[in-house]
Amino acid sequence: MPYVVTDLCAGCRYTECVSVCPVECFHIDDTMTYIDPENCIDCGGCVPACPVGAIKAAHKLPPDKVEWVETNRRRAAETPVVTSRLPPLPGADERKRAIIRR
Amino acid sequence: MTPKASSSRRVAGRYRVAIIGGGPSGFYAAEALLRSGQSVDVDMFERLPVPYGLVRFGVAPDHPRLKQVARVFDRIAEMPGFRFFGGVEIGTALSISALRSCYNALVFATGAPVNRLLEVPGEGLPGSFQAGDFVAWYNGHPDFRHCQFDLSAEQAVIIGHGNVALDVARILAKTADELRHTDIAAHALDALSVSRVRRIYLVGRRGPDQTRFTAKELQEFAELADCDPVVELDGFSELSSSAGLDTEADAALATLREFSTRPVSQRRRCVFLFGLLPLGIEGEGRVQRMVLSQCRRNVQANPSRIRTIDCGLVFSSIGRRAAPIGGIPYDEAKGIHANIGGRLAADGRVLHGLYVCGWSKRGPQGTIGTNRACSVETVENVLADLSRLDEPLRHPDTLFRGKSVPRYIDYPAWGRIDAEEIARGRPNGKPREKFVVPDEMFAVGNGGVVCRA
Numbered sequence: 001m002p003y004v005v006t007d008l009c010a011g012c013r014y015t016e017c018v019s020v021c022p023v024e025c026f027h028i029d030d031t032m033t034y035i036d037p038e039n040c041i042d043c044g045g046c047v048p049a050c051p052v053g054a055i056k057a058a059h060k061l062p063p064d065k066v067e068w069v070e071t072n073r074r075r076a077a078e079t080p081v082v083t084s085r086l087p088p089l090p091g092a093d094e095r096k097r098a099i100i101r102r
Numbered sequence: 103m104t105p106k107a108s109s110s111r112r113v114a115g116r117y118r119v120a121i122i123g124g125g126p127s128g129f130y131a132a133e134a135l136l137r138s139g140q141s142v143d144v145d146m147f148e149r150l151p152v153p154y155g156l157v158r159f160g161v162a163p164d165h166p167r168l169k170q171v172a173r174v175f176d177r178i179a180e181m182p183g184f185r186f187f188g189g190v191e192i193g194t195a196l197s198i199s200a201l202r203s204c205y206n207a208l209v210f211a212t213g214a215p216v217n218r219l220l221e222v223p224g225e226g227l228p229g230s231f232q233a234g235d236f237v238a239w240y241n242g243h244p245d246f247r248h249c250q251f252d253l254s255a256e257q258a259v260i261i262g263h264g265n266v267a268l269d270v271a272r273i274l275a276k277t278a279d280e281l282r283h284t285d286i287a288a289h290a291l292d293a294l295s296v297s298r299v300r301r302i303y304l305v306g307r308r309g310p311d312q313t314r315f316t317a318k319e320l321q322e323f324a325e326l327a328d329c330d331p332v333v334e335l336d337g338f339s340e341l342s343s344s345a346g347l348d349t350e351a352d353a354a355l356a357t358l359r360e361f362s363t364r365p366v367s368q369r370r371r372c373v374f375l376f377g378l379l380p381l382g383i384e385g386e387g388r389v390q391r392m393v394l395s396q397c398r399r400n401v402q403a404n405p406s407r408i409r410t411i412d413c414g415l416v417f418s419s420i421g422r423r424a425a426p427i428g429g430i431p432y433d434e435a436k437g438i439h440a441n442i443g444g445r446l447a448a449d450g451r452v453l454h455g456l457y458v459c460g461w462s463k464r465g466p467q468g469t470i471g472t473n474r475a476c477s478v479e480t481v482e483n484v485l486a487d488l489s490r491l492d493e494p495l496r497h498p499d500t501l502f503r504g505k506s507v508p509r510y511i512d513y514p515a516w517g518r519i520d521a522e523e524i525a526r527g528r529p530n531g532k533p534r535e536k537f538v539v540p541d542e543m544f545a546v547g548n549g550g551v552v553c554r555a
Contacts, residue, residue, distance in 0.1 A: 019474065019475040019478065020468075020469070020471040020472050020474060020475050021471050021474070022126070022171045022174065022469070022470040022471035022473075022474055023170070023171055023173075023174050023471075024174070041167050041168050041170045041171055042167050042168070042318075043168055043171075043469045043470055043471060044316065044318050044469065045468070045469030045470065045471040045472060046471070047349075047350075048349060048350050053349065057318070084478070
């Protein structure tokens, strides 16, 4: 039961998840991060760390997000590992406020 | 034979950092130092012969996936500049001042091994235990291998609503068959196989919306072979979420809500109780009942509303604190080593060359990876200070030339112990059968590294 980054991640790049991942299983592209399901040890530490709540347990995804299980697997294989926190994208804080208000 | 590393002389101009403690935060500190691009060598000192700290002795045996993080620690141990000294206790075998004379900086990653006490009458009765001791015992911690847990009582009470309490409850609730193929210590499996514990009460002071449970760990109680979770509200009329709830507590509450309507059919039960303050443990010569007082948030115990639970076992699981170390500042209130961003500090004044990370820095909270961010913060400060720190007077290898450290386990010796544990677990279908006696560990590790006396 690995954890999965959903499309809610796209647009802020806080990468708090990366700093608390014990096994460095986060990958990244220009849009968002992805969890490598082969390396993830299911600790769940990244879930509360994400400021916008983009990370979910695979078995708890709503039906319209289930596709992200496969997307994480595929994109993690195609993208580099990210090992430390990156500066957030411009507009990240406004986006976060909008998501939390929702 | 002399320590292996003494044959390879250190290049002058390299910084030397000692990490005290071989658990997750220690390894992550080592990683951050060795990845920094600065010329740093790291020596890790671990009191026990074997590495991994709470990943080996804290993470429950039925959580094997979490233990896979050890592979990351092994990779860190392979980084150039890293050395491991297992079975070397700082403060006894080697003094802190001896260590300081050999390193530019010391990083304490010594965890939070001291159980907080309930401080109620009867806590010393036979049958009353610290949850942390039970965890260490079933995980084969050498210091706890002689502990005796009499599991002949049918009812057990666990005080505390955190994940350690859940671990204790789950291990008590599982059948021997559910534990047989884990790396649980053989002595613990034997004792649990004849356990008569049927009802396990998990008692918390606060309400169902204020537990420290992780939803994921709570959820496991819905999947036990012979035990049902029961949520007894008893006054907490509804499982409503209060405003300002963080998502983790919210998710735990949702799981408790689910439990409260579940049908019950199994022989064993885990009963979750809320709003109860421990008043005392009673019994003639041993634990016979737990006395609790009903309370509400921030309201003093009302002695007129007493609840007693008959039980033969009490486990206290209300938190842990760092162990005070002579000469190292300690924050009594927080139970941590006093620090500013990982720099040890006495009365707000930073101490030169002394650092702390992990649970001894911030208290016992977070997941394994929380320690990574924590150690990275500490190491950023170490790196910022390095050029201003005192040059060591002596080479670290001089530490092993006296009689104080007759032997130690290095990483290759640990590799032999690891392989042997895995091999001897195989016939029983266990991922490993841990060695629990330090002398056996040294024997299997071919004596470890024997120092010149």
